[in-house]
Amino acid sequence: MENLNGEQQHKPVLLTEVLEALSIVDDGIYIDCTFGRGGHARAILEQLGQAGRVIAIDRDPEAILAGKALEAEDSRFTIEQGAFSVLKDVAERQDVSGKVNGILFDLGVSSPQLDDAERGFSFMHEGPLDMRMDPSHAISAAEWIARTSERDMVQVFSEYGEAPFSKRIAKAIVEARHETPFETTKQLADLISAVSPKQGKPGQKVIHPATRVFQAIRICVNDELGEVKKVLEQVTNVLGPKGRLAVISFHSLEDRLIKRFIKKAAVGDNFPAGLPIPTSMLNPTLKMVGKLIKAGKEELQHNPRSRSAVLRVAEKMA
Numbered sequence: 001m002e003n004l005n006g007e008q009q010h011k012p013v014l015l016t017e018v019l020e021a022l023s024i025v026d027d028g029i030y031i032d033c034t035f036g037r038g039g040h041a042r043a044i045l046e047q048l049g050q051a052g053r054v055i056a057i058d059r060d061p062e063a064i065l066a067g068k069a070l071e072a073e074d075s076r077f078t079i080e081q082g083a084f085s086v087l088k089d090v091a092e093r094q095d096v097s098g099k100v101n102g103i104l105f106d107l108g109v110s111s112p113q114l115d116d117a118e119r120g121f122s123f124m125h126e127g128p129l130d131m132r133m134d135p136s137h138a139i140s141a142a143e144w145i146a147r148t149s150e151r152d153m154v155q156v157f158s159e160y161g162e163a164p165f166s167k168r169i170a171k172a173i174v175e176a177r178h179e180t181p182f183e184t185t186k187q188l189a190d191l192i193s194a195v196s197p198k199q200g201k202p203g204q205k206v207i208h209p210a211t212r213v214f215q216a217i218r219i220c221v222n223d224e225l226g227e228v229k230k231v232l233e234q235v236t237n238v239l240g241p242k243g244r245l246a247v248i249s250f251h252s253l254e255d256r257l258i259k260r261f262i263k264k265a266a267v268g269d270n271f272p273a274g275l276p277i278p279t280s281m282l283n284p285t286l287k288m289v290g291k292l293i294k295a296g297k298e299e300l301q302h303n304p305r306s307r308s309a310v311l312r313v314a315e316k317m318a
């Protein structure tokens with residue numbers, strides 16, 4: 001489905017589950033750290049009364065444009081541009097620190113980002129090799145490819161993309177960039193295809209060999225894991241008592257960070273093993289709410305993006 005600007009709409013994933021996880025109260029304050037096109041934020045606003053608030057963050061200028069339009073039509077909504085590791089500052093500026101009822105993260109990229117060839121996120125569309133969520137910050141994927149050593153490339157492809165043939169691909173890139181710099185998504189995707197051995201049996205569905213390498217470069221260029229680590233250190237102070245944290249992640253590297261963070265916060269202070277410390281002295285800051293949530297059958301049928309989505313929920317101690 002397209003919106004009025006002709007861009008593919010972003011179907012919010014796990015929407016019902018997110019609303020339930022945030023346990024929305026009529027006059028509550030909610031922060032959506034990954035506004036995108038506002039699918040989740042709008043649904044939260046629908047459940048809020050006149051005294052409720054939604055504050056949103058996104059680093060993408062197009063998302064900010066969409067957010068500013070919503071800001072103009074709903075006085076309960078505010079958006080700020082920035083990486084979400086500015087959460088603490090945003091909460092302080094908006095005078096809601098320690099009072100927030102729910103914080104949402106829907107990590108990764110949005111459908112409009114993936115579908116716009118000019119943003120260079122996808123090997124399915126020919127465009128400039130960019131991949132920055134905020135094109136005014138950091139270096140583009142093309143610059144990263146031009147500057148990164150073969151060794152570092154292998155590490156990024158293997159760690160962030162768990163890409164098979166990482167060594168072979170990095171070597172081929174370094175050889176090829178001496179001749180012609182990589183400027184487009186197609187150039188890179190074609191080279192990866194050319195040097196990757198064919199996988200799977202005839203007729204078997206296999207993912208495009210560029211999928212994992214593109215994911216790895218995108219994670220690196222946008223410092224996606226660093227961002228998650230930085231913001232997790234801030235969420236507990238921003239939440240109010242019994243405030244909820246809901247995080248949707250799309251790959252195991254992110255999910256592992258979330259899982260470990262919640263587990264650690266739910267255990268509390270880290271005393272040396274074996275000391276007879278009563279549980280009451282451990283000061284846990286969060287408690288885990290339910291188990292890992294995945295998309296149901298119906299959503300899987302209608303929204304392919306939900307396939308790899310997992311939702312984790314935690315609640316700040318009272």
Ligand SMILES: C[S@@+](CC[C@H](N)C(=O)[O-])C[C@H]1O[C@@H](n2cnc3c(N)ncnc32)[C@H](O)[C@@H]1O
Nearest residue numbers: 012034036037038039040059060083084106227
């Ligand atoms: C999966 S989309 C969110 C979609 C949104 N929930 C909706 O329903 O439209 C992720 C959004 O988060 C933004 N984003 C990802 N990482 C970010 C970060 N570290 N800081 C700020 N925004 C980020 C992206 O620019 C993108 O717009």
